[in-house]
Amino acid sequence: MNIFVAKLGRNTTSDDLNALFSQYGEVTSTKVIMDHETGYSKRYGFVEMANDDEAYKAIEDLNDSEFDGSNIVVKKSTPRG
DNA sequence: CGTGAGCGT
16 A cells, blocks of 8 residues: 655655654655755655555544644645646 | 655565
């Protein structure tokens, strides 16, 4: 299950998402999108979880929760296409 | 509302 995470704090990193989501199940990979030239976070990211049911649990539990001083959005990802 | 990179694997 790939998960899209938006409205992250500007200090939030892939490791932070990993720590957050791994509480609900096995996290396969995480990524926070950063501008590769400025180093500024784009304030959104992706989490991939091994188990779909745990992923859904993480989504409903973490969506609209406070993280790094901000309320975050967690939902299913769509591929880049 | 808001959907990703790498640099040669």
